[in-house]
Amino acid sequence: MSDCIFCKIINGEIPASKVYEDEHVLAFLDISQITKGHTLVIPKAHYENLFDLPQESAEKLFSVVPKIVNAMKSQLHIEDLNLVSNSGRKAGQEVFHLHLHLIPRYGKGDGYG
Ligand code: 5GP
Ligand code: ZN
Helix, strand or coil: CCCCHHHHHHHCCCCCCEEEECCCEEEEECCCCCCCCCEEEEECCCCCCHHHCCHHHHHHHHHCHHHHHHHHHHHHCCCCEEEECCCCHHHCCCCCCCCEEEEECCCCCCCCC
């Protein structure tokens, strides 16, 4: 998708702080972090949101989540996080390339929820 911000990040047209990459999946820091270490995990193939995600791609996407959250755990010294996917406009989705938000939690007053 030529006008998709996240496809541009995948192509290297827009810079991002990458935290994980393989053939099918990319994870990078959110440009506007809700809490320190807020990370987005995306499939490299363009799907709008969860409603659009084929089973096989879902398996590839979700299979890397434990690896990423455990890296976050050791690097950020956290034991708590939220995994969120805003799917659809009424759910607050702004970028229409499927993404999982991984939001580290630091306790009361950390800025989320
Ligand atoms: P949504 O509301 O669609 O679930 O969340 C989109 C997320 O993408 C937001 O948290 C926003 O800060 C992030 N975002 C938007 N544009 C960019 C960008 O160019 N680079 C990065 N790293 N994150 C972005
Ligand atoms: Zn895209």
